[in-house]
Amino acid sequence: MSSSHHWLTTCPKGLESLLAAELVALGAEDVRETVAAVSFTGSLTVGYQVCLWSRLANRLLLPLVRREIDTSDQLYETAKGIEWEQHFSSHAxxxxxxxxxxxxxxxxTFGAQRIKDGIVDRFRExxxxxxxVDLALPDIRIQARLHKGYVTISLDLAGESLHRRGYRSGQGNAPLKENLAAALLLRSGWAERAAAGEALLDPMCGSGTLLIEGAMIAADIAPGTLRASHRYGFLAWQHHQPELWRRLLDEALERRRVxxxxxxxxxxxxxxNPRMVDYAIENIVNAGxxxxxxxxxxxxxxxxxxxxERGLLLTNPPYGARIGEQETLVPLYEKLGLVLQKNFAGWRAAIFTGNLELARKLDLAPSKQYKFYNGSIECKLLLFDDLTSKSAAIAERLKTAPPRQEISPGAQMLLNRLRKNHRRLKSWLEQSGVSCYRLYDRDLPEYAVAIDYYRLEQGGDVLHVQEYAPPATIDAGQARRNFEDVRAAVKAYLPNSQRFYKERAQQKGSDQYQKLGSANSKQLVVQEGPARLEVNFTDYLDTGLFLDHRPVRKMIGELAAGKRFLNLFSYTSAASIHAALGGAEKTLSIDLSNxxxxxxxxxxELNDLDERDNPLMRANVQEWLERGIGEFDLIFLDPPTFSNSKKMAGSLDIQRDHSELIRGAMAKLAPGGVLIFSNNFRKFKLDEALLDSFRVSDITAATFDxxxxxxxxxxxxxxIEHLHQPQPRDPYAAARDGARPQRRSNRGNAEQSAGKQSVWDRSKW
Structure with missing residues (x-):
């Protein structure tokens, strides 16, 4: 075999970027992330180092073949055609x-049986x-993955999953897996804090996994040195180099001793819980x-x-997975929050939970948050660097606010409406977790403004006020007085907020999206569902985030799993971010503006998404739809109402050109795919001829929060969908037959994308 191999490491979903960084540190090259896995190239030495040192991986796979198959006989022939005698003997x-x-x-089970038949028949011949076959303790473990008509067959050189370090003999009902615990420690900054001599505390330690993994990181202990039997999958592999492995293992053991x-x-x-304390002590002893x-x-x-004086408090409190449990856990979170506020100034607190409602009971404002999965449960790691009470801070701000100024009757009327609107939205905001929303939009005829609220990730409140140009019948002096009322009401509503005011006149042609020329640019970050997004309140009329499209972006995220996503007129690519975080195999975002x-x-970059899997293309969308290449499963087409940018040869008029745009996009849509078409032209009429060509559903009513x-x-x-869609297979058929339905991958790796490489090849653009 060659000195360099193509490897694939698997990991829990959410750990991919951390695992990629770890692999680079171990000497891996050409590192590429995909959903729940990272591929790379490297020597056998690098492969051994992954087995010894990876704190995050589950398995180390050596892909042997990838082939398109339609029948079980083709699966059998594929397995039989592999030179298994080059990898293990017939006595293994x-x-x-x-x-x-x-x-x-x-x-x-049927798929595994056909591969087994192919292997056995090859050795017989x-x-x-x-x-x-030994399902319990095999010498050689083989993994086969069937996805989108292609089977990939690999050797599993880890053998038993690498997350099983070998120290855990006692555990509770819902223990953290060892590699997830390590990921939480790394995301919390423990490696740097340990190097600085800080302390580590878990006040609800359960079976002690976070503490053990934290000590291993601090002491430079390779996780692989704790596997008692060292029963790795490569030990019976014919290309195994025992001397090399022994040398690397001895080096790791020496580093552990030091x-x-x-x-x-x-x-x-x-x-x-006394029982959990006993388990923790037992596991700590096992780990030495x-x-x-x-x-x-x-x-x-x-x-x-x-x-x-300084340290990291990291814990994984219960979060009420069962119905009725949440209410009983509220006092626990409240007590934890009080303890942190009272006693842990100067520390960083990191709370891992699957219930953000309970996390709010801590009464703390997170400085950062990261998404992980504990099994199938979506969870958040919340980092708190400021451990002062959030509610107390708000009360203090209100107490120290300047004395209330008398405002005009008109401003008071607008202020009352702002408060009324917030009361109306309060229940929805608490349930949805939405942190950026429209508070007011021309509710009162005298005050023709739109007021949007943004809660910043960095902390603080922003009110973004856009004044609609008054009609010619309104006296200019009265318009100025009305706007002064707006300013007074907005200031009284949130005295300590940042406030930005703009005039939203009718935009035409090249005026659209022009820079306003502010000398005090404010580029800040907000959270929308799983996405972190940059907003700018000063340089442009819009902030970079169209709040009314929030449900559309959520819909795209929910539809995107395993799909190839195309975003036309992508603007700041917020929809692409949601698609990628929702599990899209690939995204491509096209816009004309640099x-x-x-x-x-x-x-x-804010969302740790690799541009190699999410390329950006500068192009005129109309021209690209005529000449561009590629097939996509999910497309978002959201053109402006009108544009005649100087970068374009002609102009775009949404009423005139929408039919051509839709037909061009549908030509890129794969069978079974979905096109989401949107625009904000109030007088828009859809070309009825499109109804004869495609299956068209008006979903506007469902896209307003x-x-x-x-x-x-x-x-x-x-x-919009093609008229003749392929009939979907019953997703429960496999489950009824005893198999588990498989979810599609979110970002295809190099192997999975081999048949579609031209879509993402920049040289073809």
Whole structure:
């Protein structure tokens, strides 16, 4: 075999970017992320180092073949055609992990059986012997993945999953997996804090996994050195190099010895359950860390001040997965919040929870948050660097606010309406978690403004006020007085907010999206669902985020899993961000403006999304639809009402040109795909000829959240599909037959995309 191999490491969903960075540090090259996996190239030494040192990976796979198959016989022939005798002998035992189904292979056990037949028959033809199947402790483990008609067959050189370090013999009902615990520590900045000599505390430590993984990071302990049997999948592999492996293992053991001798950090865990304390002590002893980690029985409300001035408090409190449990956990979160506020100034707190409603009971404002998955449950890691009470801070701001100024009757009337609107939206805002919304939009005829509220990730409130140009019949002096009322009401509504005022006149042609020329640019970050997005309140008329399209972006995120997503007139690519975070296999965002493409690039970076999987293209959309290449499963077409940018040869008029745009986009839409077409032209009429060509559904009514419900003409949205769609397979058929339906991957790796490479090849653009 060659000295360099193509490898694939798997991991829990949400750990991909961390794993990619870890692999680079271990010497990997050409590192590429996909959903729940990272591929790379590297020598056998790098492969061994991953097995020894990766804190985040589950398995290390060596892909042997990738082939398109339609029948079970083709699967058999594919397996039989692999030179298995080059990898293991007929005297070794093996097992097959098969994932995926198709029309002809509708059960994972059947798929594994056909591959087993191919392997066994090949060995029989070569030497007359056959290797045995051992599902419990095989010498060789093989993984097969069937996805989109292609099967990939790989050797699993990890054997048992790498997250099983070997120290855990006791655990509770819902333990964190070891690699997820390591990821939480790394995201919380523990490696840097440990190097600075800070302390680590878990006040609800359960079976001690966070503490053990934290000590291993601090002491430079390779996780692979704790696997008691060292039963790796490569030990029976014919290309295994025992001397190389022994040398790397000895180096890791020496680093462990040195690290343990120098480990003098304060690492402590508490729990209120005596049984869990016993489990934690047992696991710590198994890991050989009993001299370095202290465990005690102590409930959360008995905490005093820590002995260390600085440190990381990281914990995974229960979050009420079962109905009725949430209410019983409210006091726990409230007590934890009070303890942090009272005793842990100077520390960083990191709370991992699957229930943001409970997390709000901490009464703290997170400085950062990261999305992870604990099994199938979407969770958030919330980082708190300021441990002062959020409600107390608000009360203090109100107490120190300047004395209330008398305002005019008109301003008071507008202020009352702002408060009324907030009361109307309050329940929805609390349930949805929406942090940027429209508070007011020309509710009162005298005050023709739109007022949007933004809560910044950095902390603080922003009110963005856009004044609609008054009609010619309104006296200019009265218009100025009305606007002064607006300013007074907005200031009285949120005295300590940042406030930005703009005039929203009718925009035409090249005036659209022109820079306003502010000398005090404000580029800040907000959260929308899972996405972090940059907004700018000073340089342009719009902020970079069209709030009325929030439900459309959410819909795109929900539709995007495993899809190839195309965003036409992508603006700042907020829809592409939602698609990528929703599991899109690939996204492509096209816009003519370099300004907005650069803005898009910053948005992708904010969300740790690799531009290699989410390319940006500068192009005239109308021209690209005529000459561009590619097929997509989900397309978002959201053109401006009118544009005659100097970068364009002609102009775009949405009423005149929409039919041509839609037909061009539909030519790029794969069978079974969906086009979401939107515009904000209030007098828009859809070309009825489109109804004869495609399946068209007006979904406008479903795309307004309560903050925009007053104006049903603000935008128009259609769902458009091909008339003759392929019949969907019953998603429950495999489950009834004993197999588990498989979810599609969100960002295809290099292997999965081999047949579609031209879509993403920049040289073809």
């Amino acid at each position: 035992s093996f097992a097959i992990d098969f994932v995926g189904t198709s029309r002809s292979i509708d059960h994972t 070569i030497d007359g012997n056959r290797p045995n 690290g343990m001798e120098g480990l003098e950090l304060n690492i402590t865990g508490y729990d209120s 860390l009993d001299e370095h980690i202290r465990i005690a029985l102590k409930p959360i409300d008995q905490f005093g001040k820590p002995t260390a 300004t907005y493409l650069d803005w898009s690039r910053r948005n992708f 309560p903050d925009f419900a007053r104006d049903a003409r603000l935008h128009n949205v259609w769902r």
